[in-house]
Amino acid sequence: xxxxxxxxxxxxxxxxxxxxxxxxxxxxxxxxxxxxxxxxxxxxxxxxxxxxxxxxxxxxxxxxxxxxxxxxxxxxxxxxxxxxxxxxxxxxxxxxxxxxxxxxxxxxxxxxxxxxxxxxxxxxxxxxxxxxxxxxxxxxxxxxxxxxxxxxxxxxxxxxxxxxxxxxxxxxxxxxxxxxxxxxxxxxxxxxxxxxxxxxxxxxxxxxxxxxxxxxxxxxxxxxxxxxxxxxxxxxxxxxxxxxxxxxxxxxxxxxxxxxxxxxxxxxxxxxxxxxxxxxxxxxxxxxxxxxxxxxxxxxxxxxxxxxxxxxxxxxxxxxxxxxxxxxxxxxxxxxxxxxxxxxxxxxxx
Ligand code: ZN
Numbered sequence: 001x002x003x004x005x006x007x008x009x010x011x012x013x014x015x016x017x018x019x020x021x022x023x024x025x026x027x028x029x030x031x032x033x034x035x036x037x038x039x040x041x042x043x044x045x046x047x048x049x050x051x052x053x054x055x056x057x058x059x060x061x062x063x064x065x066x067x068x069x070x071x072x073x074x075x076x077x078x079x080x081x082x083x084x085x086x087x088x089x090x091x092x093x094x095x096x097x098x099x100x101x102x103x104x105x106x107x108x109x110x111x112x113x114x115x116x117x118x119x120x121x122x123x124x125x126x127x128x129x130x131x132x133x134x135x136x137x138x139x140x141x142x143x144x145x146x147x148x149x150x151x152x153x154x155x156x157x158x159x160x161x162x163x164x165x166x167x168x169x170x171x172x173x174x175x176x177x178x179x180x181x182x183x184x185x186x187x188x189x190x191x192x193x194x195x196x197x198x199x200x201x202x203x204x205x206x207x208x209x210x211x212x213x214x215x216x217x218x219x220x221x222x223x224x225x226x227x228x229x230x231x232x233x234x235x236x237x238x239x240x241x242x243x244x245x246x247x248x249x250x251x252x253x254x255x256x257x258x259x260x261x262x263x264x265x266x267x268x269x270x271x272x273x274x275x276x277x278x279x280x281x282x283x284x285x286x287x288x289x290x291x292x293x294x295x296x297x298x299x300x301x302x303x304x305x306x307x308x309x310x311x312x313x314x315x316x317x318x319x320x321x322x323x324x325x326x327x328x329x330x331x332x333x334x335x336x337x338x339x340x341x342x343x344x345x346x347x348x349x350x
Contacts, residue, residue, distance in 0.1 A: 060184055063106050065114040065123060066093050067309040068163050069139060071319045072176045073113050076194045080187045081180075084109070089317070092278045093307050097122045111135035111183055113176065117148070117160035119307070135183065142175030143168050149231050153246060161307070163319060164233040164326075166206040173198055201320045208343040209327045213237045215336035220271050223330060224261065224287075226279040229306035233326075244283040258283070262290035265298055272301025272333040278308040301333025315346040 060081035064070035070085035077083060084105045087096055093115070098106070103126070106112050114120055114127060116138025127136050140162045147168055148158040162168040177195035181188045221239045223230050228243030242261060264270065265287075273288070275281040284300070291298050304326050310316025316325050324342045331338040341347045 060110045060180075061108060063102075063109040063112045065096075065112070065120050066307065067091075067312075067317070068307070068319055068322070069113050069115050069172075071309060071317075072139065072173055072198070073180075075198050075318075076173070076177050076191050077180055077187075078190060078194055080184060080190060087308065089308055089311050090278050091308050093120050095122065096120065098126055106130060106134075109134065111137060111179065113137050113139055113179070115139065115160055115163075116141040117158050117162070118151075118154075119160035135179070137175070137179045139172040139175045139179075142171040144171070149235065159228070159231050161229045162232055164230055164323070165236040166202045166209070166323065167236065168232060169319070170199060170202060173202065205320050205323055205327075205343060208324070209237065212327060212331045212336060212338035213239075215338070216331055216334045217336075219268070220334040220336075222264070222268065222270050222334075224265070224270060224273040225304055225306070226274075226276045226281065226284055227306065229276065230304075239330075244287060245279070258287055258290055261287055262294065265291050266294050266296055270298060271335055272299050274301050274304045274330070274333070276304050276306040277310070278306055299333075302329035304329060314348070316348070321346065 060077065062073055062077065062081045062083045064073045064083055064085050066087050067085055067089065070083055073081070074083045086098070086102050086105070087093055106126075107130075111134065112127065112130060114123070114136070117140050118124065119140070120127070130136055140160060143162050145158070148162070151157040151159055162172065173195055177191050180191045184191075216239075222242065223234060223239045224242045224244070226243065227245040228241065230239070230241045230243070233239065234241035242264065244258065244261065265273070273284060275284050288298065288300070305316065305322040309318065309322050310325070315321035324344075325347055328338045328340070328342045328347060332340070339345070
């Protein structure tokens with residue numbers, strides 16, 4: 001019985017790591033040892049640690065790091081899993097550190113789903129260690145690297161904000177589905193159907209975004225917000241994106257950089273700038289003061305969801321609602337045409 005459990009876990013881990021469709025492979029590990037050797041190493045590690053439990057088909061215990069990752073996992077796993085989400089609304093994943101309760105939840109989970117690509121920078125070391133004991137799946141790392149944008153400050157690393165482009169997020173959805181099927185094969189039909197539903201919503205959202213964002217005039221296609229979370233959005237929809245802070249929120253915006261942005265706003269008569277729900281708006285305020293000192297005023301075009309969803313249970317508390325809200329807010333603030341209540345009339349009236 002005990003041995004069977006260990007064997008099942010080892011087999012699962014092997015399949016998770018060796019299957020092409022899955023995104024859980026540690027890049028460092030595969031680079032150093034080769035994919036197969038690394039998988040075998042982990043199998044050996046599993047045999048050595050006797051407190052690893054096998055996945056139970058009845059109800060999986062899962063942990064998701066961010067609310068965005070949690071939305072995908074919950075939507076696809078539905079009632080075949082209980083999902084604990086570590087970071088709630090407004091929490092900044094670049095700075096978040098695990099609590100004692102988080103560590104307990106992750107240690108007891110059948111699998112931990114995270115974004116990866118160095119988004120959860122402070123959790124990375126812990127998750128890399130946890131990977132030796134349980135299933136740890138970085139869903140954003142399922143996006144093929146040719147579609148990733150290089151991190152400007154860290155050579156060899158990528159911008160982690162892939163959920164901003166629905167066509168990229170599709171890969172994360174499929175990776176989540178595939179990981180769940182490996183964890184709970186009896187749920188395959190449910191997971192497949194739920195993933196199809198999720199992707200149908202994604203397709204509808206992508207079509208809506210294409211249509212309404214196309215109504216923003218060429219000279220207004222500039223997105224200025226607190227940090228560089230929107231590079232994938234900008235590439236997908238042809239917007240120039242200027243963040244006050246870098247890709248991570250760890251660095252303080254330099255005064256010189258703010259002065260440069262003031263020049264851009266004044267010279268190009270940018271229609272609006274945006275604040276973000278999970279980042280302090282202090283830097284945006286100092287930008288607006290700089291613009292005011294030049295005798296102009298630029299409005300705050302609204303609040304964008306960058307690295308966290310809105311309140312649980314609300315439409316904005318889903319990934320689709322989050323992107324719908326962003327697309328609608330950006331379009332309207334920069335002079336384009338979009339319904340105030342968004343794609344399907346679900347956005348709360350602002
Ligand atoms: Zn971010």
